[in-house]
Amino acid sequence: MKKKTTTIGSRVDRTVRELVGTVEGIVFQNKQNDYTVIYLATDEGELVTAVGQMPYVGEGERVKLYGSWTNHAEYGEQFSVTAIEKIMPTGANEILKYLSGRNVHGIGPVTALKIVNRFGDDTFDVIEQHPEWLTDIPGISRKKAAEISESFREQAGIRELMVFCQNYIGSTSVTHIYEKWGNRAVGVIRENPYILCEELDTIGFDRADAIAHDLGFSPDAPERLGAGIAYNLRYNASVNGHVCLPLDRLAEAAAEHLGVSDDEIRKAISRLTANGKLEQYKIGEETYIFTREYGEDEDLVARRMIALDRSAPDVSADNIERLIDRAENEFSIRYSKDQREAIFEAFRRGVLIVTGGPGTGKTTLIRALLKIYGLLGFKCALAAPTGRAAKRMSEATQEEAKTIHRMLEMQKVDDVRPRFNKSENDPLEENVIVIDEASMIDLPLMAALLRAIRVGSRLILIGDSGQLPSVGCGNVLADLIGAGVFSTVCLTEIFRQEKGSLIIKNAHRIHSGELPELSREAKDFFFLLRREEDIPGTVVELINERLPRRYSDSIRDEIQVITPSRRGKPGTVQLNALLQNCLNPQGKKKREIKFRDLLFREGDKVMQIKNNYDTEWKKDGYDGVGVFNGDIGVIRSISPSGDEMTIDFDGRISVYASEQFEELEHAYAITVHKSQGSEYPVVLMPVYFCGTMLQSRNLLYTAVTRAKKMVILVGRADILEYMVKNNRQEVRYTCLSDRLRRSCFGAG
Numbered sequence: 001m002k003k004k005t006t007t008i009g010s011r012v013d014r015t016v017r018e019l020v021g022t023v024e025g026i027v028f029q030n031k032q033n034d035y036t037v038i039y040l041a042t043d044e045g046e047l048v049t050a051v052g053q054m055p056y057v058g059e060g061e062r063v064k065l066y067g068s069w070t071n072h073a074e075y076g077e078q079f080s081v082t083a084i085e086k087i088m089p090t091g092a093n094e095i096l097k098y099l100s101g102r103n104v105h106g107i108g109p110v111t112a113l114k115i116v117n118r119f120g121d122d123t124f125d126v127i128e129q130h131p132e133w134l135t136d137i138p139g140i141s142r143k144k145a146a147e148i149s150e151s152f153r154e155q156a157g158i159r160e161l162m163v164f165c166q167n168y169i170g171s172t173s174v175t176h177i178y179e180k181w182g183n184r185a186v187g188v189i190r191e192n193p194y195i196l197c198e199e200l201d202t203i204g205f206d207r208a209d210a211i212a213h214d215l216g217f218s219p220d221a222p223e224r225l226g227a228g229i230a231y232n233l234r235y236n237a238s239v240n241g242h243v244c245l246p247l248d249r250l251a252e253a254a255a256e257h258l259g260v261s262d263d264e265i266r267k268a269i270s271r272l273t274a275n276g277k278l279e280q281y282k283i284g285e286e287t288y289i290f291t292r293e294y295g296e297d298e299d300l301v302a303r304r305m306i307a308l309d310r311s312a313p314d315v316s317a318d319n320i321e322r323l324i325d326r327a328e329n330e331f332s333i334r335y336s337k338d339q340r341e342a343i344f345e346a347f348r349r350g351v352l353i354v355t356g357g358p359g360t361g362k363t364t365l366i367r368a369l370l371k372i373y374g375l376l377g378f379k380c381a382l383a384a385p386t387g388r389a390a391k392r393m394s395e396a397t398q399e400e401a402k403t404i405h406r407m408l409e410m411q412k413v414d415d416v417r418p419r420f421n422k423s424e425n426d427p428l429e430e431n432v433i434v435i436d437e438a439s440m441i442d443l444p445l446m447a448a449l450l451r452a453i454r455v456g457s458r459l460i461l462i463g464d465s466g467q468l469p470s471v472g473c474g475n476v477l478a479d480l481i482g483a484g485v486f487s488t489v490c491l492t493e494i495f496r497q498e499k500g501s502l503i504i505k506n507a508h509r510i511h512s513g514e515l516p517e518l519s520r521e522a523k524d525f526f527f528l529l530r531r532e533e534d535i536p537g538t539v540v541e542l543i544n545e546r547l548p549r550r551y552s553d554s555i556r557d558e559i560q561v562i563t564p565s566r567r568g569k570p571g572t573v574q575l576n577a578l579l580q581n582c583l584n585p586q587g588k589k590k591r592e593i594k595f596r597d598l599l600f601r602e603g604d605k606v607m608q609i610k611n612n613y614d615t616e617w618k619k620d621g622y623d624g625v626g627v628f629n630g631d632i633g634v635i636r637s638i639s640p641s642g643d644e645m646t647i648d649f650d651g652r653i654s655v656y657a658s659e660q661f662e663e664l665e666h667a668y669a670i671t672v673h674k675s676q677g678s679e680y681p682v683v684l685m686p687v688y689f690c691g692t693m694l695q696s697r698n699l700l701y702t703a704v705t706r707a708k709k710m711v712i713l714v715g716r717a718d719i720l721e722y723m724v725k726n727n728r729q730e731v732r733y734t735c736l737s738d739r740l741r742r743s744c745f746g747a748g
Helices: 092-100 109-129 131-136 142-165 171-191 195-199 205-214 222-240 247-258 262-274 292-311 317-331 337-348 362-375 387-397 443-451 476-483 503-511 532-550 553-558 572-583 658-663 697-704 717-725 736-745
Strands: 018-029 035-042 047-053 062-072 076-087 278-283 286-291 351-356 380-384 401-403 432-435 458-463 487-491 525-529 559-563 592-595 598-601 605-608 612-619 622-627 632-638 644-649 652-657 664-666 669-671 680-687 707-715
Touching: 018 047, 047 062, 076 142, 092 109, 109 131, 109 142, 131 142, 142 171, 171 195, 195 205, 195 222, 205 222, 222 247, 222 262, 222 278, 222 286, 247 262, 247 286, 262 278, 278 292, 278 736, 286 292, 292 351, 292 443, 292 458, 292 736, 317 337, 317 362, 337 351, 337 362, 337 487, 351 362, 351 476, 362 380, 362 387, 362 432, 362 458, 380 387, 387 401, 458 476, 476 736, 503 697, 503 707, 525 717, 532 553, 532 559, 532 572, 532 680, 532 707, 553 559, 553 680, 559 572, 572 664, 572 669, 592 658, 598 632, 598 664, 612 658, 622 652, 632 652, 652 658, 658 664, 680 697, 680 717, 697 717, 707 717
Parallel strands: 047 076, 351 458, 351 487, 380 401, 380 432, 432 458, 525 707, 559 669, 559 680, 680 707
Antiparallel strands: 018 035, 018 062, 035 047, 062 076, 278 286, 592 598, 605 632, 605 664, 612 622, 612 652, 632 644, 644 652
16 A cells, blocks of 8 residues: 555654654554554644554554654655554543454454443453453353453553563564563563573573663673573684583683673583583593583484494495496496495495595596495485585486475474474485585584484485585584594595686695696686785676676676675675676666665675575475575565565575565675585685685685686785695584594593
């Protein structure tokens, strides 16, 4: 419905930040994110349009709105709401208007009139405290009276919660709180406000801490110390990839963050360990502290990996030799010594790990394994951590490959972690599971995968140990290899090498600590020497002019800029702004929306920057959920009201509500970490100083190995040389290798 603001006089000051009035009509309401457009009759006698997140608002309600005046290009003057406070109607006339708006389940205009005529100003007290009295009215049974009372008390609970949280928490989070605890919410928060950050991922520790402070919780309250310690562990998991932290490091960090003594933190950790909220694990003299969930995940991965490795049925070597020969004849190929070894190992034990750089025959090996397993009657499942990696796996093998999440049948959930249909209670039917891009698997996903694999099945993990570790916490592939308890085969012979091509050759040179070869005759690997301040201009010029002029305009869609950091002039933030202006400029027919510091425009290339297990999508008639960190898409449309965007993620069409916009950023330029698991025809990488942590060999190697047709490096020669020589490995605190060795050898 399109309707301009109706003015009855001009009685409302346009500088005010608060409006009080009655909701005259609901123009639009998005049930997913509570974005609502209403007509509000103000107490000054003016009818205005108000827009924003207004959960549970209903026609006839009296409300107090907080916000500011804006001018929408299409809809005119509006009051943009940042917070809402509900005001209970008083007097029979206001009560009648409120109930007639169907705000209470079971009451419409006719029933509302009967109830108010019978009970007058006492109507609300009767509904809440004496619902049985409503049965005096014809048409209201005891059951209906109870339903009316329950619905009214629910509205009262929502109102109380909104008032309680209005200075701390936005309306979307209020909705999540109410969905979790219902009418008990305010009482639950008063008892322990830190439960908000412990059980809802939308609310951080600092906001919970602010509520606790105003409620009188002391700085050394056990609830505060416990939540603060858990926050430090979760923060290090999400930002630094640590599954656990050494006790000394955790105590020091938490004490500084919470402003208490080191001794108080250590005592709190002991209490939390004793009651099972934290777990400790000792390696030698060092004690490591885990959240309970991550401790359980590591223990499960260790136990199940060893069980899988030992329980798979044996297959005779003679039989395998004969089947390898048959596969070679069918595919007209001769397998290398390493490939033959890997095939034999895939049948000797239950777990096989295969690593190798680009062009070393990993895909050829997968095809051989699928053929031989098929001849022996095994059922195989192929999967990868990301949609793009699964798509590449399908194209290379001509067999269906799924994301691990889809293979495990992930379900939409309301809590922090996803739940999967496939688990111990309903395991995967296949008895051979082949996972590609295994370096990308984080600890929680590995634990979920292993829960779903039957004992006696085989697990084949294929990856590239030279790449960066997973975006999520843990260093699973490296830990599995480092434990030294599983069959591990490294493919070293290069097969896929086009004449004159340098991408694969230089990837292996970088991996070995050698500078890439830069030949004048090169067709697919280039280094353009530039001063740091000239890098952004060169990147734009290459994409917008030089490459299209030499090849064709279509090459623009094949280029992915991959840069080490978000910061600096050649970082993602500034490059995205420059590239958006040249690749997707403003247009009269393009809608756009400003969200915080970002301007989203129809046609923009965007990336999901956090795992969202609840986001729904459609593809080729299939409905699914889940869009994950690193997924890239294109904004196909923005709604006229600016509260929704339709995004195409490689054919998966998803509608994003305004509350999800914070999960997106532009993807004309992305970090190397975000590029993992993906492959692009052309990779263009700035090479500049951005701190030693981001100038490592494996980061450069990861970027180069994302390219399929061409690599262009732009920047400083000294930084390129430093990255090749710097073999610094990213340190992640985990105990998985030690747990595996103990599970295997029974070490104490």
